[in-house]
Amino acid sequence: MPKIYIFSGLGVDQRVFDKINFDGFNVEFIDWILPLKSEVIENYAKRISQKIIEKDVVLIGLSFGGMMAVEVAKIIPVRKVILIASVKTKFELPLMYRIAGKLQLHKLIPSAVFKWSNLLSCRVFGIQTKEEKVLFKNILKDTDSRFLRWAINEIVSWKNTELPSNYVHIHGSKDHILPSHNCKVDYLIQNGGHFMTVNKAKEIEKIVKEIV
Numbered sequence: 003m004p005k006i007y008i009f010s011g012l013g014v015d016q017r018v019f020d021k022i023n024f025d026g027f028n029v030e031f032i033d034w035i036l037p038l039k040s041e042v043i044e045n046y047a048k049r050i051s052q053k054i055i056e057k058d059v060v061l062i063g064l065s066f067g068g069m070m071a072v073e074v075a076k077i078i079p080v081r082k083v084i085l086i087a088s089v090k091t092k093f094e095l096p097l098m099y100r101i102a103g104k105l106q107l108h109k110l111i112p113s114a115v116f117k118w119s120n121l122l123s124c125r126v127f128g129i130q131t132k133e134e135k136v137l138f139k140n141i142l143k144d145t146d147s148r149f150l151r152w153a154i155n156e157i158v159s160w161k162n163t164e165l166p167s168n169y170v171h172i173h174g175s176k177d178h179i180l181p182s183h184n185c186k187v188d189y190l191i192q193n194g195g196h197f198m199t200v201n202k203a204k205e206i207e208k209i210v211k212e213i214v
Contacts, residue, residue, distance in 0.1 A: 004081050005056040006214065007032055009067030009074075011087070012153045015141060018064065021203035027214065034149055043156040047073035054078060060214055063088055064199060065180070066153055075166045083169040084213060086206065087177055087196050090169065092160045094185045103158030126178045128195015137200065170213050172206060174198045 006029045010016055016031040032053055037046055051074045060082045063071030068088025075083050089095055102108050129138050173180075173187040174194025182190060189209050194202045 003028060004058055004060045005030065006060045006062060007054055009061070009063040009070045011065030011067050012150065012157070017137060017141060018199045021200055022207045036146065036149060037152040043073055043160065048077055050074065051077045060084065062086065062210070065196065066157060069157065069160060072162060072166050076164065081168065082213065083166045084210060085169060085171045087173060087180060087198060089180055089185060090165055090171065091163050093163070095160065096181065096184060099158045108154055108158050128174065128176060128178065128197045128201070130201050134197060134200055138197070172209055174202065
């Protein structure tokens, strides 16, 4: 059975996978490293790929972690790339994000704004319960502001046009961060939002186990 490496999303960590049962699988979560000054995502991917020491591995990437998995898959041989609530190329990003990247509009927004947990952000992320709100708030609080600012810039400036080989794309039909209509997906989770690894965990778990 191949080793599975998991990249969590922007502003989130492995806690969003707590409700997915990986028993019986050899799983390792990749912790984010701080980006170097003016580092582009391609160079960051080279550095973080050094954490992957096995061969013929499966990469799972959530949201921004999926974009990172795509970049890492260009550097090392992988058996499969599983994307969850993510995008494969820059063309699957919302047009608004790409325009913001070209015009550098995202740099006008203070970093603290991206760490606010309020009714609007919870709704956008598809957060449904009080427990999920607490988890979301705690994750945002623990997110390094420098990494958050850097990652947002790399998302809206992403230049990748190359589809990863042997990928599987899982997406939610109610994802407001990365809408599914922009993406060609293999599995569409009905009413799944950007937080669906938490509130649609069993559906995702079943699909992942079938794939692996």
